[in-house]
Every structure is written in structure tokens, then in C-alpha cells.
Amino acid sequence: MCELLGMSANVPTDIRFSFAGLARRGGDTGPHRDGWGISFYEGKASRSFHDPQPSAHSDVARLIRNYPIKSLLVIAHVRRANRGRVGLENTHPFSRELWGRSFVLAHNGQLKGIKKWPTGSFRPIGTTDSEHAFCWMLDQLRNSSPALPFVARLDKTVGELCRRLGQLGVFNMLMSDGRSLYCFCSRRLCYVTRRAPFGTATLIDEDLRVDFAKETTPSDIVSVVATRPLTRDETWTEVPRGSLIAFRAGEVVAR
Amino acid sequence: MCELLGMSANVPTDIRFSFAGLARRGGDTGPHRDGWGISFYEGKASRSFHDPQPSAHSDVARLIRNYPIKSLLVIAHVRRANRGRVGLENTHPFSRELWGRSFVLAHNGQLKGIKKWPTGSFRPIGTTDSEHAFCWMLDQLRNSSPALPFVARLDKTVGELCRRLGQLGVFNMLMSDGRSLYCFCSRRLCYVTRRAPFGTATLIDEDLRVDFAKETTPSDIVSVVATRPLTRDETWTEVPRGSLIAFRAGEVVAR
Numbered sequence: 001m002c003e004l005l006g007m008s009a010n011v012p013t014d015i016r017f018s019f020a021g022l023a024r025r026g027g028d029t030g031p032h033r034d035g036w037g038i039s040f041y042e043g044k045a046s047r048s049f050h051d052p053q054p055s056a057h058s059d060v061a062r063l064i065r066n067y068p069i070k071s072l073l074v075i076a077h078v079r080r081a082n083r084g085r086v087g088l089e090n091t092h093p094f095s096r097e098l099w100g101r102s103f104v105l106a107h108n109g110q111l112k113g114i115k116k117w118p119t120g121s122f123r124p125i126g127t128t129d130s131e132h133a134f135c136w137m138l139d140q141l142r143n144s145s146p147a148l149p150f151v152a153r154l155d156k157t158v159g160e161l162c163r164r165l166g167q168l169g170v171f172n173m174l175m176s177d178g179r180s181l182y183c184f185c186s187r188r189l190c191y192v193t194r195r196a197p198f199g200t201a202t203l204i205d206e207d208l209r210v211d212f213a214k215e216t217t218p219s220d221i222v223s224v225v226a227t228r229p230l231t232r233d234e235t236w237t238e239v240p241r242g243s244l245i246a247f248r249a250g251e252v253v254a255r
Numbered sequence: 256m257c258e259l260l261g262m263s264a265n266v267p268t269d270i271r272f273s274f275a276g277l278a279r280r281g282g283d284t285g286p287h288r289d290g291w292g293i294s295f296y297e298g299k300a301s302r303s304f305h306d307p308q309p310s311a312h313s314d315v316a317r318l319i320r321n322y323p324i325k326s327l328l329v330i331a332h333v334r335r336a337n338r339g340r341v342g343l344e345n346t347h348p349f350s351r352e353l354w355g356r357s358f359v360l361a362h363n364g365q366l367k368g369i370k371k372w373p374t375g376s377f378r379p380i381g382t383t384d385s386e387h388a389f390c391w392m393l394d395q396l397r398n399s400s401p402a403l404p405f406v407a408r409l410d411k412t413v414g415e416l417c418r419r420l421g422q423l424g425v426f427n428m429l430m431s432d433g434r435s436l437y438c439f440c441s442r443r444l445c446y447v448t449r450r451a452p453f454g455t456a457t458l459i460d461e462d463l464r465v466d467f468a469k470e471t472t473p474s475d476i477v478s479v480v481a482t483r484p485l486t487r488d489e490t491w492t493e494v495p496r497g498s499l500i501a502f503r504a505g506e507v508v509a510r
Contacts, residue, residue, distance in 0.1 A: 050302045
């Protein structure tokens with residue numbers, strides 16, 4: 001079992017509050033001590049920070065918690081290894097270039113038999129089910145279109161591919177092309193959308209409270225997706241099992 | 256003009272001393288204020304830290320200077336933009352997966368007409384000559400072999416591709432597949448190989464001196480490649496213009 005965290009926003013937003021809660025689950029309040037990673041988009045490009053060390057005790061995680069990288073789209077993951085040794089090559093999120101954009105994926109679950117599915121010219125570097133599934137999806141996407149499709153068409157194709165993967169086992173997933181945050185729920189995934197009037201929120205995993213009214217402007221819209229609710233005083237919506245939702249600019253736009 | 260830094264070693268080695276010198280050239284002792292990046296290999300995988308901020312004043316660069324990530328193979332770059340806006344998508348080193356390994360490239364120079372060369376299914380995310388040249392090389396490599404070739408064959412192919420690129424302008428380059436550090440010199444590139452008996456070295460750009468005898472064991476072999484010598488009290492060897500050299504496990508193995 002791993003934990004996922006995603007963010008979609010309509011203004012560059014600081015993920016530190018949510019990441020602080022997630023990072024604590026990496027070997028401290030949670031059992032996910034086998035590495036962690038986080039990817040920030042800036043336009044079509046993304047940058048990732050990976051560490052095979054537990055996030056609760058990682059110097060790189062400490063940097064992220066203290067360093068206000070603002071982004072419109074973030075995907076993060078803390079890992080409890082079930083398949084594949086603990087090492088950089090097996091640390092999520094995974095990223096690949098497709099259609100001249102950076103695609104990023106993080107996954108929680110196991111997919112029985114996935115290693116037999118073809119991945120074309122996308123080859124896994126590590127040995128996880130997750131990276132293999134990502135390579136399969138990217139190869140299917142590339143075969144479906146010579147260039148980046150319109151969002152509605154990509155939403156549909158990603159949904160179909162996720163449902164096929166979901167038949168192999170547990171496939172809770174966050175993926176992005178830098179435009180949309182795709183969230184597929186096989187067992188467990190929930191989200192909260194914050195907008196005006198903003199309230200305050202308290203992290204479940206760390207003694208940290210934030211007043212979003214002080215941190216935002218009235219037009220800001222920010223959605224946060226996570227395996228389990230990160231805050232105790234907000235209402236988190238569960239993503240229905242077997243379904244994909246897409247966020248763009250902080251809002252649910254397709255489900 | 257950008258500055259390149261590469262390291263190849265036979266034992267996991269701390270790059271901090273050399274990086275401290277390079278980072279100072281990013282907007283402090285040098286004019287390379289348009290971002291920087293560094294990639295560390297761990298087996299077939301690599302992790303990169305990128306920042307469009309000048310390295311001399313970057314929080315991420317400060318982390319790297321203070322954080323002992325040990326690696327057998329490192330490629331770093333500080334950028335002075337000539338083509339392509341300052342932004343994450345144009346920040347070296349670039350990386351792509353090929354043959355199930357992470358390939359990383361950093362480049363210094365300009366290549367006239369490169370944008371007309373085909374890149375197959377590798378598409379640039381940003382707008383630099385360098386990333387376009389990298390995509391062209393990877394496509395040529397993939398067409399040359401269905402799987403990772405033996406090192407001697409890859410050495411030869413990389414050399415041929417680099418010489419073709421060198422005909423378009425200035426192509427000082429560091430590239431790696433995680434096994435070999437390839438260094439092509441079009442105008443300016445030099446290296447030093449450190450081995451027992453180890454001496455001391457003083458950085459040219461920062462008031463920092465290290466006694467390698469205290470940091471190493473007698474069997475360690477470490478080569479450092481850079482655009483200009485980083486230390487004042489060691490003998491740096493210039494890579495001949497128009498030629499490729501390859502390092503494996505810290506030593507020059509092909510030229």
C-alpha cells in the first residue's frame with residue numbers, strides 16, 4: 001500500500017501544507033518507508049524530486065517542506081514496496097516524454113499479469129508493476145494519436161485504458177500531461193476542492209493548521225487528491241470506484 | 256556559453272567539492288545565471304535536480320552543496336541562455352529513457368540548422384538546440400540497435416553521431432547511459448583523473464580546499480570533466496577538439 005497526493009490549481013500554489021501531512025506517513029505516522037517522490041509541473045515540463053529514503057527522515061523531503069515551489073499541478077507518492085526492490089529506479093512518480101510533453105504517473109496497488117502487456121518503445125527502467133503499466137499506457141496513447149489530442153478525447157482514452165488496467169487488480173492512480181490531473185480510483189482515492197470563502201484546515205498527521213483565507217485570493221481554486229483525507233476539518237469526497245476524474249485549473253471537469 | 260561538469264568514479268563518490276566550484280559560476284564568479292541542473296545515476300536510473308534560478312543563489316543548489324548524494328556518475332550544467340527562454344523545459348541536463356535505461360545529456364554551444372534534423376518519436380519539450388540534438392541522437396541510437404549494444408559498439412556510434420553534430424557549430428557535450436560518461440569536445444573540455452597517491456586541491460572559484468587523501472581509499476579512481484579547470488593545483492588534460500572520450504569506473508577507456 002502506498003499513498004498518493006495530487007494537486008490541481010488555477011494559480012501557482014504552494015503544496016507544502018499537504019506535502020507535510022503526506023511526508024509524515026512515510027515512515028512516521030504511516031508504514032510507507034520505502035522511498036517517496038514528488039513532481040511539479042511548469043508548463044509542459046516537470047521536475048521531480050526522488051528519494052529512496054523514508055520521507056519522514058529525508059533531507060530532500062525537508063527541503064521540499066521548507067521550499068515554496070509553486071505549481072499548478074503536482075503529483076506525489078510515498079512508497080511501501082510490494083513489487084520491486086527499494087531503489088531509485090522503482091521510486092514514483094515515473095515520468096516519460098510523449099508528444100513533446102512530460103507525462104508523470106504515480107500508482108498505488110498491484111496489477112497481476114501486467115508484465116506480459118506490451119510497452120512498445122517505452123521500456124521500464126525498474127521492476128515495478130506501476131512503471132510497466134505506465135509504459136503500456138503511453139504506448140497505447142502514442143498509437144492512438146500522432147500528436148497531443150484535444151482534452152476531451154484524451155480524457156476518454158485515458159479512462160478506457162485505466163479501466164482495462166483496473167481489471168488486473170488494484171489501480172489507484174494519478175497521471176498528468178501537464179494540462180489535466182487524471183485520477184483513477186480502483187479502491188481508495190478522495191479529494192477536496194478549496195475555493196472562496198476559504199476556511200482553515202488542520203492536518204491529521206501533523207500538528208499543523210493553516211488559514212487558507214490568509215494564503216489565497218478570492219478567485220483561487222485548488223483541488224487536492226489523496227489516498228486518505230489529509231485534513232480533519234474539511235469534507236473530502238470519495239472518487240467512485242472504477243471511475244476516472246480529471247481536474248483542470250483546480251476543478252473537476254470530467255468524470 | 257554554458258559550463259559543464261561530469262564525474263565518473265569506481266566507488267560512489269561525493270561530487271560536492273566540484274559542484275561548489277561550478278555553482279559559483281552560475282551568476283556569481285561566472286555569467287551563467289539562467290538556470291542549472293545536475294543528474295546523479297544510481298544504476299540504470301538517474302535523478303535530476305533542476306532550477307531555472309541562478310545556481311549561486313538557489314535553495315536547491317544549496318541543498319546539493321550540503322547533501323552528500325554519492326554516485327558513480329554525475330552530469331551537471333549551469334546555463335547562459337542563448338537559444339530558448341529561461342524556464343524549466345530549457346534547463347539541462349535533459350533525460351530520456353532508451354533501451355530501459357535513463358540517458359542524460361548536457362550541452363554547451365549552438366548548432367546551426369539542428370531544428371531541421373528528424374527526432375522520430377523523441378520530441379523536444381523545450382526549444383533549445385541541445386534538447387533537439389539529444390532527441391536526434393537518441394532516435395539514431397534506437398534505429399541502430401533494438402537493445403542496449405555492447406559498450407565498444409555504443410562508443411563508436413556515439414562518436415560518429417557527435418562528429419556529425421559538431422559540423423553544425425559548437426558541440427561540447429556530456430552524455431551517459433549510466434555505464435559510460437561520454438565527453439565530446441568541440442572547442443573546450445578538460446579533465447583530471449584522481450587516484451592514489453591523492454593530493455590536495457583548491458577550487459579556483461571558491462575559497463575551498465580539500466585533501467583527497469582523507470576522503471578516499473587507495474583503490475579509488477575518480478575523473479572529473481569540466482569546461483574549464485575547477486582547481487588551481489592539479490594538472491587538467493584538454494580533450495582534443497573534434498574527439499570523443501569515454502570514461503567508465505573513473506578511467507578513460509576510449510578515445
